Amino acid sequence: MSTSHAIRHIRITPIAFRDPPLLNAAGIHEPWALRSIIEIETASGLVGINESYGDQPMLDALAKAAPALVGLSPWALNAMEQRVAALVAPPAQTASEFLGQQVSLAPGTHVSKTVAKVISAFEVAMLDLQGQLAQAPVVDLLGGAARDSVPFSAYLFYKYAEHIDQPYAPDAWGEALTPAQLVAQARRMIAQYGFQSIKLKGGALPPDQEAAGILALAQAFPGMPLRIDPNANWTVQTSLKVVRQLRGVLEYYEDPAPGLEGMAAVARAMEREGDVPLATNMVVTDFAEFRRNVDLGCPVKIVLSDHHYWGGLRATQRLATLCKTFDLGLSMHSNSHLGISLVAMTHLCASVPQLTYACDTHYPWQDEEVVEGGRLQFEQGSLRVPTTAGLGVTLDREALARLHDNYLHCGIRNRDDLGQMRKYDPGFTGRQPRF
Amino acid sequence: MSTSHAIRHIRITPIAFRDPPLLNAAGIHEPWALRSIIEIETASGLVGINESYGDQPMLDALAKAAPALVGLSPWALNAMEQRVAALVAPPAQTASEFLGQQVSLAPGTHVSKTVAKVISAFEVAMLDLQGQLAQAPVVDLLGGAARDSVPFSAYLFYKYAEHIDQPYAPDAWGEALTPAQLVAQARRMIAQYGFQSIKLKGGALPPDQEAAGILALAQAFPGMPLRIDPNANWTVQTSLKVVRQLRGVLEYYEDPAPGLEGMAAVARAMEREGDVPLATNMVVTDFAEFRRNVDLGCPVKIVLSDHHYWGGLRATQRLATLCKTFDLGLSMHSNSHLGISLVAMTHLCASVPQLTYACDTHYPWQDEEVVEGGRLQFEQGSLRVPTTAGLGVTLDREALARLHDNYLHCGIRNRDDLGQMRKYDPGFTGRQPRF
Numbered sequence: 001m002s003t004s005h006a007i008r009h010i011r012i013t014p015i016a017f018r019d020p021p022l023l024n025a026a027g028i029h030e031p032w033a034l035r036s037i038i039e040i041e042t043a044s045g046l047v048g049i050n051e052s053y054g055d056q057p058m059l060d061a062l063a064k065a066a067p068a069l070v071g072l073s074p075w076a077l078n079a080m081e082q083r084v085a086a087l088v089a090p091p092a093q094t095a096s097e098f099l100g101q102q103v104s105l106a107p108g109t110h111v112s113k114t115v116a117k118v119i120s121a122f123e124v125a126m127l128d129l130q131g132q133l134a135q136a137p138v139v140d141l142l143g144g145a146a147r148d149s150v151p152f153s154a155y156l157f158y159k160y161a162e163h164i165d166q167p168y169a170p171d172a173w174g175e176a177l178t179p180a181q182l183v184a185q186a187r188r189m190i191a192q193y194g195f196q197s198i199k200l201k202g203g204a205l206p207p208d209q210e211a212a213g214i215l216a217l218a219q220a221f222p223g224m225p226l227r228i229d230p231n232a233n234w235t236v237q238t239s240l241k242v243v244r245q246l247r248g249v250l251e252y253y254e255d256p257a258p259g260l261e262g263m264a265a266v267a268r269a270m271e272r273e274g275d276v277p278l279a280t281n282m283v284v285t286d287f288a289e290f291r292r293n294v295d296l297g298c299p300v301k302i303v304l305s306d307h308h309y310w311g312g313l314r315a316t317q318r319l320a321t322l323c324k325t326f327d328l329g330l331s332m333h334s335n336s337h338l339g340i341s342l343v344a345m346t347h348l349c350a351s352v353p354q355l356t357y358a359c360d361t362h363y364p365w366q367d368e369e370v371v372e373g374g375r376l377q378f379e380q381g382s383l384r385v386p387t388t389a390g391l392g393v394t395l396d397r398e399a400l401a402r403l404h405d406n407y408l409h410c411g412i413r414n415r416d417d418l419g420q421m422r423k424y425d426p427g428f429t430g431r432q433p434r435f
Numbered sequence: 436m437s438t439s440h441a442i443r444h445i446r447i448t449p450i451a452f453r454d455p456p457l458l459n460a461a462g463i464h465e466p467w468a469l470r471s472i473i474e475i476e477t478a479s480g481l482v483g484i485n486e487s488y489g490d491q492p493m494l495d496a497l498a499k500a501a502p503a504l505v506g507l508s509p510w511a512l513n514a515m516e517q518r519v520a521a522l523v524a525p526p527a528q529t530a531s532e533f534l535g536q537q538v539s540l541a542p543g544t545h546v547s548k549t550v551a552k553v554i555s556a557f558e559v560a561m562l563d564l565q566g567q568l569a570q571a572p573v574v575d576l577l578g579g580a581a582r583d584s585v586p587f588s589a590y591l592f593y594k595y596a597e598h599i600d601q602p603y604a605p606d607a608w609g610e611a612l613t614p615a616q617l618v619a620q621a622r623r624m625i626a627q628y629g630f631q632s633i634k635l636k637g638g639a640l641p642p643d644q645e646a647a648g649i650l651a652l653a654q655a656f657p658g659m660p661l662r663i664d665p666n667a668n669w670t671v672q673t674s675l676k677v678v679r680q681l682r683g684v685l686e687y688y689e690d691p692a693p694g695l696e697g698m699a700a701v702a703r704a705m706e707r708e709g710d711v712p713l714a715t716n717m718v719v720t721d722f723a724e725f726r727r728n729v730d731l732g733c734p735v736k737i738v739l740s741d742h743h744y745w746g747g748l749r750a751t752q753r754l755a756t757l758c759k760t761f762d763l764g765l766s767m768h769s770n771s772h773l774g775i776s777l778v779a780m781t782h783l784c785a786s787v788p789q790l791t792y793a794c795d796t797h798y799p800w801q802d803e804e805v806v807e808g809g810r811l812q813f814e815q816g817s818l819r820v821p822t823t824a825g826l827g828v829t830l831d832r833e834a835l836a837r838l839h840d841n842y843l844h845c846g847i848r849n850r851d852d853l854g855q856m857r858k859y860d861p862g863f864t865g866r867q868p869r870f
Contacts, residue, residue, distance in 0.1 A: 075575035078788060082581070134569035140510035141576070143749065146517070287760040294729060314578065318756035325722040325757060353513060 004043040005074060005133060010066040010122075011039040014054045015403035016410045017368040019336055020171045021164075022157040025203030025231035025432060026106050027421030031167040032410035033336035036062060037370060037400060040125040042074065048129035049395055051340035051370070052121035052308055056413045061088050061114045062121060069122060074129035077314070084118050106417045107203070107231035113286065116311035123312035124344050124391070131390035138344070138391050142313060142351035149382040150349040153227070153358040154195035155334075156185055156217075157365070158204045164423050167410075171367075177205065179216035186217055189364055195381035196224065197251065197358040203230030207238050207435050211245040218249045225358070229254035232282055235433050236265045243276060251357075252279040252302050252331070258433055259283060260292055260299070267299035277301035281333035285309060290319070294326055302329035304360065308341070313348045320352045332359035339363075339371040343386060343393050350385040370403055372396045439478040440509060440568060445501035445557075446474040449489045450838035451845045452803040454771055455606045456599075457592035460638030460668035460867060461541050462856030466602040467845035468771035471497060472805060472835060475560040477509065483564035484830055486775035486805070487556035487743055491848045496523050496549045497556060504557060509564035512749070519553050541852045542638070542666035548721060551746035558747035559779050559826070566825030573779070573826050577748055577786035584817040585784040588662070588793040589630035590769070591620055591652075592800070593639045599858050602845075606802075612640070614651035621652055624799055630816035631659065632686065632793040638665030642673050642870050646680040653684045660686035660793070667693040667717055668869050671700045678711060686792075687714040687737050687766070693868055694718060695727055695734070702734035712736035716768035720744060725754070729761055737764035739795065743776070748783045755787045767794035774798075774806040778821060778828050785820040805838055807831045 019033035034054030041047050052058065068083040124138075131138045139145045158177055162170035176185045186198055198217055202210040207230070214228055232255045234242065239256035243266075253276045257266050260283040267278055279302035284293050286309075293300050303323055307316045323330045330352065332345060342363055349355050358381070369375050371393040376383060386392025418430040454468035469489030476482050487493065503518040559573075566573045574580045593612055597605035611620045621633055633652055637645045642665070649663055667690045669677065674691035678701075688711045692701050695718040702713055714737035719728050721744075728735050738758055742751045758765045765787065767780060777798055784790050793816070804810050806828040811818060821827025853865040 073575070073579065075571055076579035078578045078581040078786060080579075082788065130569070134565070134571070136510055136569070140508070143513045144508065144511035144515075146513040287756070291760050315756075318753050321722070321750075321753035322757060322760060325726050351513060353517065 005046065005129070006043050007040055007069050007072050007074065008043045009041045010069055011041070012059065012062045012066065013037045013039070013400060013404050014059055014407045015370065015400065016054070016406040016412065017338065017366055017403055018168060020173060020365055021160040021162065022201070022365065023159055023204035024107050024157070024201055024417060025233035025434070026430060027417035027419070027428065028160070028424065029336070029417060030412055030415065030420045031163045031165065032406060032412050034407065034412060034415065035338060036121070037340070037395070038062070038121050038125045039395070040069065040074070040122065040129060042129060046129055046132050048074065048125040048127070048132070049340060049391065049393075050121055050125040050128065050344065051338055053117060053335075054407070055415055057114065058117060061118050064088060065118050065122070074126045074133060077123055077126060080122055080126065081119050084122065085115050088115050088118050105419075106415045107282075113309045116286065116315070117309050120308050120310070120312040120315070123314065124307070127313060128390040135389050137386050137388060138313070138347040139350045139385055142317060142347065145350040145385050146353040147350055147385070149379065149384045150346045151197070151358040151382045152195060152361045152363075152378065153197040153199045154186055154189045154193065155360055155362060155364070156182060156189070156198060156200045158182070158201070179213045182213045183216050183220045186221065193364060193378045193381055195358070197226070198224055199227040199229060199360055201231075202228045203233030203434070207234060207242050211242050214246055214249060225251035227251050227254055227279070231255055232258040232262070233432050233434050235435070236262055236269070238433070238435050239266045240269050243270060244273070250276045252277050252329075254279040254304065255282045260289070260296060264296050264299035277329065279304055279329070279331060281306060287322070290322055298326060298328060300328070302331055302357070304331045304333035306333040307344065307348055308335070313344065316348055317352060320354060324354055329357065330355050331357035334360040334362050336362045336366065338366060339369055339376045339393055340391065342376055342383065343391050346383045346385055347391065368399070368403060370396060370399050440481065440564070441478050442475055442504050442507050442509065443478045444476045445504055446476070447494065447497045447501065448472045448474070448835060448839050449494055449842045450805065450835065451489070451841040451847065452773065452801055452838055453603060455608060455800055456595040456597065457636070457800065458594055458639035459542050459592070459636055459852060460666035460869070461865060462852035462854070462863065463595070463859065464771070464852060465847055465850065465855045466598045466600065467841060467847050469842065469847060469850065470773060471556070472775070472830070473497070473556050473560045474830070475504065475509070475557065475564060477564060481564055481567050483509065483560040483562070483567070484775060484826065484828075485556055485560035485563065485779065486773055488552060488770075489842070490850055492549065493552060496553050499523060500553050500557070509561045509568065512558055512561060515557055515561065516554050519557065520550050523550050523553050540854075541850045548744045551721065551750070552744050555743050555745070555747040555750070558749065559742070562748060563825040570824050572821050572823060573748070573782040574785045574820055577752060577782065580785040580820050581788040582785055582820070584814065584819045585781045586632070586793040586817045587630060587796045587798075587813065588632040588634045589621055589624045589628065590795055590797060590799070591617060591624070591633060591635045593617070593636070614648045617648045618651050618655045621656065628799060628813045628816055630793070632661070633659055634662040634664060634795055636666075637663045638668030638869070642669060642677050646677050649681055649684060662686050662689055662714070664689035666690055667697070668867050670868050670870070671697055671704070673868070673870050674701045675704050678705060679708070685711045687712045687764075689714040689739065690717045695724070695731060699731050699734035712764065714739055714764070714766060716741060722757070725757055733761060733763065735763070737766055737792070739766045739768035741768040742779065742783055743770070748779065751783055752787060755789060759789055764792065765790050766792035769795040769797050771797045771801065773801060774804055774811045774828055775826065777811055777818065778826050781818045781820055782826065803834070803838060805831060805834050
């Protein structure tokens, strides 16, 4: 084994795992969710790992950029970023254009942020290597833990009992289309994980039904912080109608209406009526959009960060400083993910003192894992911050092979919630805002 | 020797070193400049070092906060920051109030930023320890070097030939009060250090004489970037008069007029006339002031950072992200300092890709040193980024004892350029803006 810690090889393994039929603004989750597993190996034989998006454009970008890392020190994050930026040109279309009032294939996916996404994919794996070299957990490389454990929220979805094409046995959660079913889903998730706040993915059913769902949750869980996120699938008028129905109930109001202008219109009207802050992971998704929000007088008051598309753990810490400077709150977004992403989020949140909102996570919706030891365990809705070197998780190679086999056989190469919904409803247009 | 790397002891040693009679807006440098040397020792016997301000309030704050660090891991920067903030309450008066149109004892010193200054003092020493633990240079802990060497500028001062009280033999630089003497000073400094840009500390002589000085430099060094910094000692009207005299000559125009409002007035008038950007280390000195500048439409286009009062190397990196987000330039300020500060600045600048301006440094004005090996060597005006573990410099204990002895005997406990000037001119009021 060489004593050089220079990067010798990068392996990208696409994986797929079971995903329930969860409803959202764009349509419905397909039976398989895609991710990529990144392994960065040094000449000395250390391996740093990470998890990121697994759709085809992302895999192409990772494959294009990976060779540029060979020979770099695991500490050379700036050099990595420069090389990735030079190789992976950003497409002209911005996320806000893509995610505005047009059709989208899935909510909260930022197809155009390729450079930031690839940088993040490599950065976390390099931080995992740095932690192994320094014999320190990743959180220490980020300034050390400001808290010992990180709270997550119960992320509720409207859902069908099983996928239309029945690719495997139905999940254990059952159908959730009524307020009573939603409350039952929340009770089950909270009993199992101990979450102490609730987020509902909305934008799927008619808004009155979703408002009724939130009110039922408020009654069933008195005092528990509640959020709703219709992924910009409501007009400004609908957004205002719903927030009036939910007066006094919401912790924050996430992406009701499309575009920063739509959010600003909602904010202006709400200013006269109440103090529920607007939150987003759709209109403030990069530093340029952060500036636009400031230029408009900050209609959005809470940014849902996500290191996967903000450019990594360090970039998200810098976003935290921006939020603090402009008196904005900071919370955290998630896509369907497994344990490596979850633990990276945990290190990051622990290192940001003002990240006091419970983070989003899709984790309870997954029943597979790629890390050794299997599924990560929550305690009272929180994850303990690892104290071992690096990320504190390692790959289960049998699981990785099995999940890669899923990928090879599942037939999905790009997430398409819209196309999936058309299997149920051929007339579904996906036009947004729908309500 | 214990294997625990927990912090066991913090030593703060005030030092004083010879400083030439340099003129500025507040008055004139005293014969001795004060600094503090911070040593943080782990149970395992490692020692991390740093250099910071040495005036009495800073020494008091360091002494008050230091015990709170005992027992912390060198990685626990967030915990250190929380403890320091809890112990060292910020005074109500802000730097901008202090440094506005009132009398100041010295330019560019931020007496009210105690928390950020103490955090920075400890952070760099803890990063030095982290680097020793990880066997990596500090720049690697900051994301790795974006450049191999960091350029500095020739920092010219109007000056007298010797101090009025003649505490030691006159310095080798001689008098500089005329354009010809200023050009001679620049030639000498550039011959010795290889600097490739020039900054003139102004605000000391009548503005017409200082403008003549800049024009003489422009003629003597064609094409070399030139800056002038009168430390807000000019009215808006004078600021505009001078910038018209210097049309086409300046790289940037630093703190001509007092206060953000004064700078904004200069910016508004200049908008119609030219494109010299305004720079500051006086009105954007913390994140709240950064926001005020944004709220006013960014009259200041370039922020001179300084990790000593911005809260450390990592906080300054975050300032860099703020600057990038709002399309502001980033340069670097200095006070009188020795090699530990210089090397910390070098690690920091190397880690910030967009910090492309040559940094300010007072280093050529000092002839003493506290690090082993003596004075640091510039190559073509730049310093090579250290590649050894930690900061890459260690204390020369004999030098430290000698400089501490200077401190004990020099009689100065708080910098007072104003009081020193009154020894030359008893009628000197120090009222600003003077011109």
